[in-house]
Amino acid sequence: MKNILLKTLIVALVVGFSSCVDLEEKPIGLLAPEALFQTPRDVEVAIFGAYGWIASERLYGRQFVSALMLRSDMVDIGDRGTPAERQQVNDFNMDANNGMVSRFWPYWYQTISSANAAIAGAEGLEASTDVINPLIAEARFIRAFSYYHLIRVFGDVPYIDYFIRDPQSVADISKTPAEQIYQGIIEDFQYAKEWLPDTWPNNIKSRPTKGTAASYLASVYLTRENWPDAYTEAKWVIDNKDRFGYSLEPDYQNLFIALNGDRPEHIFTVDFLGSQNGGGGANDDLMPPMSGIRGADHQGWSVLVPSMQVFNEWNDDDYRKWVSFDDSIAVDGVLAPYTEFDNTQRPHIAKYSRFPGNSSGDGRYSDHNYSAFRYAEILLIAAEAGAEANGVSAEVIGYVNQIRERARNWGGEITSTVPEDITTTPGKDEFVNIVLNDRRLELAFEYKRWYDVKRRRLGQEVFLGPDAREPHPTFDPARDYLFPLPAQELDVNPNLMPQNPGY
């Protein structure tokens, strides 16, 4: 009897357990690509993923924009105790293993990958072109925005404009010439200009509109010295500024107060949310501490600090100087001049650290909406390109004077005459130099200057000449207008050889 019972039990057990074995994985909480893109909203999820990576520590939160700043003549290293890789970007002695590069390079491509995934997802939707094309346009805008940065920094790079399901398929591709990538960028921006909306609800500027796409087209043409097209696009934005809601902010300072969020002057912003840590570097903004003052009550790290020359040569009566700089700060509750700063006895950049909004004590995880493009730049592009294309005219002078007029507004009161309007008609070369200098000051520390130095080949003048703003005897024009590609990429795929010259 007992025997039978037991045998039954054994059989029941073995059969019972064998039959409930199911080795298929049914993960909970994982997003499977096959099932992801069902609705337009799902495509938006991938587009938003790209924005999340742009607003990350690797790109607009620190690494990428710091590298752009350091490379220029406007920002130097403050604390020389900071990691060598930053000093090497600044001092023109970097190599192909530079850590800043190896951190921001993959994030640009992951941003592109997200955009490509969104495009593939949108193309698979069963919906009308009115629904699908704007989604594709937004993703193509992000892709073009990313490649536009990449080729200005690196020159020729691998160009991928489709969603990769099998990385093996691109394992041995070669670089695409920058010239060819520019065609892709222009097509993407043109498509975006065609299909994006004029505005977003609540005038959000961290998503692109027709105006944003046109503005970037103007910038691309300007970089390529296609003056007529650059002028045309910029002029189109200016002519349609009311349609897009663009205007100059009356008080320059308002652009650099995190809590103000997106302003009418903004054309494209990178949106960080205060005091939130997103993981993987997402939403981690470190520009306030990177540029802030070490030892101050409002703690910073004194890494990105302009040379004295930048401060000294800037007219004290220019309001923008005092928005851009802190030359004193509270230390233990007492205002200390920069000569008494603990670490780096120089005025520091104030645009990011002064009003970081809701953030950590040192300004990390700030609430800034960083300006990637603002209306003032469109005016300056129209001025520069217009002068180059059609000569100096009252119209192009007027664009510069609009900027200068706003700069004379000291927090609501017009108390200064600096910077004065241009009242004469300078020659073309002189005017272009004026515009470039106005760009330098108006857009100071906004990640634009290095691209200007590069496209106008100003390196020898600003780093080597007798009047060098930031002397760097190591500057080599044959090498230093491009960054090296990450060595690891060349190791994994030797077809990316040759490395950029000099590295």
Place this chain on the structure above:
Amino acid sequence: MKKRKIGMIRVPGILLCLLFIMTITGAWAQQRTVTGTVTDDDRQPLPGVTVVVKGTTIGTVTDTDGEFSINVPADAQTLQVSFVGMQAQEIPLAGRTNIAVTLEEETIGIEEVVAIGYGTVRKSDLTGSVSSVSSEEIAAYPTLSAVQALQGRAAGLQISSNNGEPGASQRIRIRGGTSISASSDPIFVVDGFVGGVMPPPEDIQSIEVLKDASATAIYGSRGANGVIMVTTKRGKTGAPRIELNTSYSMQNEINRLDLLNADQFMDYIREARPNIEPAGGNTNWQDEIFRPGNIQNYQLSVSGGSENVNYYVSGTLYDQEGVIVNSAYDRFSVTSNIDITASDRFKIGLNAFAQRSTKDGVRTQEGSGGLTPGVISSTFKFEPDQPIYDANGRFTIGRLHDPIDNPYAIATQLQDEEINDRFQGNAYGEYQIFESLKFRTTFGATTNSGRRGRYSPTTLQEGRNAGGGDARVDGSKSTLFLNENYLTYDRMFQDEHHFTAMAGYSFQSSVSESWGGRSQAFITDAISFWDLGSGATLQAPHSNYVDWRISSYYGRLNYGLQDRFMVTFNARYDGSSNFSANEKWAFFPSGALGWNMGNESFLQDASWLSSWKWRLSYGLTGNQAISPYQTLARFSPVFTVIGGNTVNAARPTTVANENLTWETTAQLNLGADISILNDRIALTLDAYRMVTSDLLFSVQLPQYSGYTSQIRNIGEVENKGFEAMVTSRNFTGDFQWKMDVNFSLNRNSILELPEGNDIRYGSGPGHMVGLGDTQILSEGESVGAFYGWIYDGVYQEGDTFVPGGGFEQEPGGEKFRDINGRNSEGELTGEPDGTINNDDRTIIGNPNPDFIYGWNNDFRWRNFDLNIFFQGSQGNDILSYTLMELNLLAGINNATTDALNRWTPANTDTDVPKAVVGRTRRVSTRWIYDGSYIRLKNLSLGYNLPASVLNNLNLSKLRIYVSAQNIFTITDYPGYDPEVNYNSGGSTNGNRNVGLDYGSYPNAKSYTLGVNIGF
């Protein structure tokens, strides 16, 4: 919402009910009486010893005093006295009515029974390579985990602490790391429960380390890294034995570093940065954070058994205060093992275990500094010219570089409390179907509930920066379930053909859940982490669910002929959910031959030889240690903000691999067990070669693809080696000296990598920004080889400086050797090219030891016992990030006294460079050190009170001992301890990051006073 099945726990009620069935034995009496006492070698009374009148069924067992009384027939000639683990004796009565018997422990090896997977086997019949560690060795000195106690005890077993912090885990390798990216941790089998919880050391009867394929293949896809089989103590038939073991240890940090004092520090800093002013203090930060630690350890056990029920019940308490202020760990547990003989055919039993552990952690081995770095790293680097508090009574912060908190602030202010509750039950039923066939089924479940709370108050930079404190609470719950069912057939034919066969089926499932929240900016620090909702800044909460299942069929066939030849076949067929749809199932066979050459006639006359056995085995085992879901493509969420609001966002992060499967290790083992001079000397030798193929490898993808890596089965790793264990009774008799020596040599080598390409990777702390690659995987080299430049000392005035971006080119600067260059095609030439750059890096160190060893000595004289145990490692290199950080001499933190010998124009005869700001941290031979050491792991002197005293105290045993651990180490390593690990956590890092030193909690040296009492 889909409904989920959580676990598979369906223990049939009948089994549980049966556990409560108990039977009671009676006793019987007869007429003529013989009395006596039975003692062991130590003259300690032995309770539970069986005493039988030879040729009859008349018998009894000794009581707690080792005394017996037996009524024997008038014609009785001889008594048989026997006890598990002792040599049985036959005592001629010769008319005596009072007899004293001393039983001796069974001599080494010969009839010993060892646990193997799904059964036991006589050691003489063993065909696989198995090392045993006894309970005496495991409990020789107080340890939190028995794994610690295994260090140096078994050949082929390498143990090192991952961190010295109370409660930290150990790194365990059996015959080297068989993998590169997957875990190489062995699996634990506790009383047959695969993946069961390791019990406290005091409750362990023995540990067997299964090493070769013949021994491990029965565990199939999880056997490749070896198996550690733990057998807990069980009750022996006899009156209740009550034992109390208690000890108290005082601890100190094992060593300190010689650091600069305030004046020396300022001299150095101002050489690099003349405008820095002294802060006016002089603090020895090591004095501030170290304190004497202590361990209290208690175990009370009651064991015994009647004819039908055996029991072992034990409670332990381990309470440690660490050598760093504010660090502590305590653990208490209850173990209950019950075995019931329900009928002469049916046995059931239950092992139950419950444990709570609480850890007050301190931050060490940090991956990235932040402004509140680890206690140890900041203790070494923090500015010694600063006091603890500034003029306003606040904790000082660093002023020369990042404004980090001072170490005293970190040690005293940071809160990190972790509580874990574990419950484990493992029930079995065993039924003897025929005399030679039995069926056994087990149901085991273990659950772990954990909670970790952390809080950084506003007295720290981390808490201040968060706007008023930073709090986190994380919870987890995991459940592991296992059911095993197997039949065992065991029969001897014609007294010379011995067959054993075993076959079974098992199912195992695991579910892990975790969740947590984080919040910042509180009204007051007093809230700590107990009201997340009151924080002004809430961070995103998280939760996660992971499960896996394994289904297996297994079997074994043993055949033995005349105690001379043995043949074993093992096989397991495993299916695992972790692998790709196309590759769920795999088969792992092994075979072994044994030959007891000592039993052959041609050696019968060799009187010096007690036994000589050859073993040869070959087989396949697997490693499935990758995380679930890794074969699936996925998008991952991204924190994204649009218009000031967070939105749903995701990006593609992982590509699918439809063919991901097990790593397979093929192992060949040749061994010999030799015992000579009447078993006085026993020798076990093993040589092996293991080749692991289909390595689970995270292959670097081109980053422009938008992905970073993909797990594939690519590559091969080889481990080959030699092991020897010698046990020798150098003296027997009144003065006894038993000596065990074990020696392990393993050579690890990468045979094949994806595309044959070298793979470089970095392991440095995150705040050492720009350090880049630190190690390399290269065909023909060991896993984890250090990679960097060759340091050639310091440039002198008049030297030719080798140019190179970012390299110093001035007197007093670091000088690196130019060894490589590129031709016009961009290919490496292997010739110096006159510039120094990344091409000049090479392999500069190997963290794997040439060999490791243990040397244990047990002395006994009268009632005294003395244990001297050395353990060591030879030929392993260490890469010290600690010394790199300190002695970079870039003017940003403190340095060791090596800095006093830095280059200056007046002190040029040195290889320590000058102080200069902006020096790049580079991995070079400057930071690679020989990590060889020999350590006096335990020194212990014990005294057993004599029986006369014990009788007066009404005790059966009282041993008092004093011991010391880690008091003495010989090494050339200039860090504070050569036994270090850093960044070795996680499955990926376990093999790749070995021999790294950064910011570890120091190991402790201990002085212990203990008592073992038997009531």
